[in-house]
Amino acid sequence: MSTIQRDGQPAADAQGPTVPRMLVGIQLHRYREAAGITPEQAAYEIRASRSKISRMENGLVRFKERDITDLLTLYGITDEPTRHVLVTLARQANTPGWWSKYGDIMADWFESYLGLEMAASVIRTFELQFVHGLFQTEDYARAVTLLGHTAAPADEIDRRVSLRLKRQDLLASPQPPQVWSVLDEGALRRPVGGPKVMRTQLNHLAEVARLRHVTIQVVPFDRGGHAAAGGSFTVLRFSEPEVPDVVYIEQLTSALYLDKHEDVDHYMEVMNHLSTEALTPAQSMRFITDMSQGI
Numbered sequence: 001m002s003t004i005q006r007d008g009q010p011a012a013d014a015q016g017p018t019v020p021r022m023l024v025g026i027q028l029h030r031y032r033e034a035a036g037i038t039p040e041q042a043a044y045e046i047r048a049s050r051s052k053i054s055r056m057e058n059g060l061v062r063f064k065e066r067d068i069t070d071l072l073t074l075y076g077i078t079d080e081p082t083r084h085v086l087v088t089l090a091r092q093a094n095t096p097g098w099w100s101k102y103g104d105i106m107a108d109w110f111e112s113y114l115g116l117e118m119a120a121s122v123i124r125t126f127e128l129q130f131v132h133g134l135f136q137t138e139d140y141a142r143a144v145t146l147l148g149h150t151a152a153p154a155d156e157i158d159r160r161v162s163l164r165l166k167r168q169d170l171l172a173s174p175q176p177p178q179v180w181s182v183l184d185e186g187a188l189r190r191p192v193g194g195p196k197v198m199r200t201q202l203n204h205l206a207e208v209a210r211l212r213h214v215t216i217q218v219v220p221f222d223r224g225g226h227a228a229a230g231g232s233f234t235v236l237r238f239s240e241p242e243v244p245d246v247v248y249i250e251q252l253t254s255a256l257y258l259d260k261h262e263d264v265d266h267y268m269e270v271m272n273h274l275s276t277e278a279l280t281p282a283q284s285m286r287f288i289t290d291m292s293q294g295i
Contacts, residue, residue: 018115019240021093022059024068026242027086029057031075045074060112063090102163105156109255113248118170122237124271125181126228130192131201132181134168135208135216140201141165143193171211180215182274184226188218188291195295202292206285217278218287226277227270235267 032042032053039053046052046067055061068090072083099106099114117123125132130144141164145157152160170176188205191198209216219226234248247258247267258264279287 016097016115016118017093017095018059018097018112019119019238019243020089021063021115022243023240024063024086024090024093025057025059028068028071031072031077032057035075037075042071042074046070059093062094065090098166099163102159105159106163107254110250112257113250113255114167116236116246116248117167119238120177120236121239122235123177123179124235124237124268125179126232126234126271126274127181127183127187128228128232129184129190130187131183131205133164134171134179135181135205136164136168137197137201137204138165139193139197143197147192171208171214176211176213178213178215180217180275182217182219182271182278185218185220188288199292199295202288202295206288206292209281209285209288215281216284216288217275217281218284219274219278220287223277227273233267235264235271 032039039050042053043050048067052061056063056067065087068087069083072086077083077086097111097115097118099111103111123134130136131140133141136144138161142157142161145160145164149157149160171179188202192201205216208214231249236246236248238245244259244261245264245268247256247264249256249258258267278284
């Protein structure tokens with residue numbers, strides 16, 4: 001595994017628990033298949049259900065150390081250094097992410113996305129309605145939050161905005177991901193929060209685009225329809241070769257996570273078409289600047 005150093009110890013993961021969790025799951029799946037053990041047999045060994053084995057192998061749950069050691073024994077993994085590496089990596093995977101303190105206001109499906117976003121090495125997004133969360137100003141983020149939580153008390157709105165802004169620390173981290181965002185012109189024309197808020201947001205977008213690890217493109221209306229007219233989506237790629245790319249599609253009350261090769265390939269093809277149809281990054285910045293000056 002790429003997260004294990006030469007001395008056999010798991011490398012420190014500054015990107016949170018998500019990738020270690022996925023790596024533990026992948027390795028457990030490999031060991032189980034190599035041993036010819038069915039998910040039902042594995043579940044019986046740890047007094048659990050078949051669905052729990054599936055969730056463990058997909059990195060969707062926290063790990064109990066006893067479950068890990070019992071499964072390794074069942075799979076015939078008796079080499080102590082190998083067992084120690086996986087158990088230690090599982091402990092690392094159980095470390096709460098920074099977003100855990102927002103658990104009372106955050107849906108489980110979005111918590112999963114934050115972990116993936118923090119761990120990704122490349123983030124490619126298409127936005128149809130709003131500016132991407134990593135680029136939102138505080139006032140714009142507040143206006144977007146109010147749209148979906150009209151009855152929420154003021155302190156809850158403040159915390160939701162704080163969560164949105166905290167995500168953006170990722171862009172200033174020592175090893176930030178490459179972020180490539182394509183926006184439909186509609187996301188820039190929609191006056192979220194009013195003209196003043198929108199003008200500031202557009203100016204901020206132009207500033208963010210100057211970061212070496214950020215690329216922003218705009219698909220203008222005059223290009224006509226495009227392949228992603230159905231909605232926004234994000235493709236996340238990870239530096240660890242064992243971890244598959246993931247497509248994230250947010251819905252009103254849930255989200256889809258796609259990691260099958262055929263699904264990811266389809267969305268990557270759409271993303272590549274969008275990047276070709278869109279204005280170049282330089283043209284996009286002039287477009288955004290002109291739009292800001294016209295408000």
